[in-house]
Amino acid sequence: MQGTFSRIYAKQGGAFDCYLAAPETEKPVAAVVLASAIHGVDTDMIAIADELAACGFIVAVPDLFWRSIAGPLSRNDPRAAQRAQPRVEQIKGGEDDMIDTLRHLGTIPHFNGRAAVMGFCYGGPYAILGPKRLGYAAGICCHGSQMLDYVRELAGVRGQVCFIWGDEDNRAPAEVLQAYRDAAARMENVEVHILPGIRHGFMMRGSPSFDRAAYDFSMKRARGILEGLTSAGR
Numbered sequence: 001m002q003g004t005f006s007r008i009y010a011k012q013g014g015a016f017d018c019y020l021a022a023p024e025t026e027k028p029v030a031a032v033v034l035a036s037a038i039h040g041v042d043t044d045m046i047a048i049a050d051e052l053a054a055c056g057f058i059v060a061v062p063d064l065f066w067r068s069i070a071g072p073l074s075r076n077d078p079r080a081a082q083r084a085q086p087r088v089e090q091i092k093g094g095e096d097d098m099i100d101t102l103r104h105l106g107t108i109p110h111f112n113g114r115a116a117v118m119g120f121c122y123g124g125p126y127a128i129l130g131p132k133r134l135g136y137a138a139g140i141c142c143h144g145s146q147m148l149d150y151v152r153e154l155a156g157v158r159g160q161v162c163f164i165w166g167d168e169d170n171r172a173p174a175e176v177l178q179a180y181r182d183a184a185a186r187m188e189n190v191e192v193h194i195l196p197g198i199r200h201g202f203m204m205r206g207s208p209s210f211d212r213a214a215y216d217f218s219m220k221r222a223r224g225i226l227e228g229l230t231s232a233g234r
Contacts, residue, residue: 030057052223120142127141138162139160
C-alpha cells in the first residue's frame with residue numbers, strides 16, 4: 001500500500017508536507033503519526049507508514065523540519081544533524097506541527113478520533129508529549145534520543161506509552177534506561193522493553209544498525225496499541 005504527500009496548513013501560518021497512507025475501509029479506524037528521525041520523511045519512514053497502513057490504520061508522517069531545511073536528507077548529509085539543533089527548542093517548535101497533523105486527520109471520514117504518536121530517534125519525545133498535551137491517545141518510542149530531558153513529562157500521562165531501546169544504544173546510556181524502568185515500575189500505563197544486542201537506529205532499513213527481529217517486535221507492539229485504539233473508538 002502506498003500513500004501520497006499532502007500539504008497541511010499550519011495554524012500559526014505557512015504549510016508543510018505530510019505523507020499520508022490510509023487503508024481502504026469504511027469502518028472507523030485509529031491513526032498513528034510517525035515523528036521521524038533527523039533524516040526526515042525518507043524511504044525508511046515511508047516504508048514503515050505503508051506497512052502500518054496495510055495493517056488497517058491511517059498513517060501520517062509530517063515534515064517536522066519544514067521551518068529550516070525541509071525534506072528528507074541522506075545519512076551522510078551533515079545538515080540533518082544541524083537542523084535538529086538546538087534539540088529541545090526544535091522539538092518544542094514541532095509540537096504545533098503534531099497538533100496541526102492531528103487536526104488534519106480529523107478531516108478523514110473513517111478516522112475514529114483516536115491517534116497514537118510513534119517517534120523514532122529525534123522524534124522519540126513526542127511519544128510522551130503527544131498523550132501529555134497534544135491531544136494524542138497513546139505513544140510508542142523506538143530508539144528515542146534526548147529522552148532524559150522528557151522523563152518527568154510522564155507525570156500525569158494517562159494513555160498507554162511504550163518505549164523500546166536496544167541495550168547497545170549509544171543514545172540511551174544506562175541512566176536513561178534506568179530512569180524509564182523506574183517510571184514503568186510506578187506507572188501501569190508505561191512499558192519499557194530493552195532488547196539485548198541491539199543498537200541505535202534498529203528500525204531504519206537504511207541503517208547499518210537495522211535489526212529485523214527488533215523491527216518486527218516494535219511493529220507488533222505498535223499494532224497492538226493501535227488495535228486497542230481502534231476498538232476503543234468504535
